Amino acid sequence: MSIGNSPEDERPFRDESQEARSSVGRALQQARIAAGLTVDDVSRATRVRIAIVHAIEADDFAPCGGDVYARGHIRTLARAVHLDPEPLIARYDAEHGGRPAPTPAAPLFEAERIRPERRGPNWTAAMVAAIVVVIGFVGFTAFKGGDDGDATAQAADGATPTAGKPAVSATPKKEKPAEPTAEPSDSAIAAAPQDKVTVQVSAVGGRSWISAKDHNGRMLFDGLLKQGQSKTFQDNSKINLILGDAGAIELYVNGKKIEDTFKPGSVERLTYTKGDPVAG
Structure with a gap:
């Protein structure tokens, strides 16, 4: 054993x-x-x-x-x-080592909360500003164009006084007179063109209301001419005048003085052509 x-x-x-x-x-x-x-x-x-x-x-x-x-x-x-x-x-x-530990939710939330927000450009504000600028430019252009148009119309329709003798209208005008942009001087009256009728109206004896129209009836002047003031009118064929106080007026037609004697305070309706001076 x-x-x-x-x-x-x-x-x-x-x-x-x-x-x-x-x-x-x-x-x-x-x-x-x-x-x-x-x-x-x-x-x-x-x-x-x-x-x-x-x-x-x-x-x-x-x-x-x-x-x-x-x-x-x-x-x-x-x-x-x-x-x-x-x-x-x-x-x-x-x-195999177990499951991975879950990431705490709080740190993720904090990181997301404090992360700075990236902002892109504010295209809406930029577009609104551009539209405002365009509207302002268009409005300014339209306003400027209107002023230029009014100034041009006034230059075309308004009367141009003789140098040194400003024309003053004491009464409101019913319509704007259309006068030549430049009036001939005395020497120009003396050498008036043969193909036009030229009439110079001078208030030598006092003030007088006058009215002047061309052959088409277009108003050239309608207003008060003070003593010492003159107006000169030209047309291709005919000038029609109305003198409120003919006795205070001295007339030159086609470079020649009209010798008609008008009475003070008289109203005269006259027409002159290229073949005058002959009082109408």
């Missing part, structure tokens, strides 16, 4: 707990076989590729593309072979 351990007693003890706990892939494979399913059946039911199913059952999770996808495939395959996926997920996390 020998004292000591028998050869059987010297054999290493087997860890029954290690063998009892099968791996994630082994558990899925055994459950698939127990359910009577092939790898093709599981692939068609879960839409997980056959190569990935084989890899997972061999505990090779690299083809899954990451822990997140690996957990998703484990959960899908477990449900297809009628296993509870949560223990398998927990086992996978324990074997």
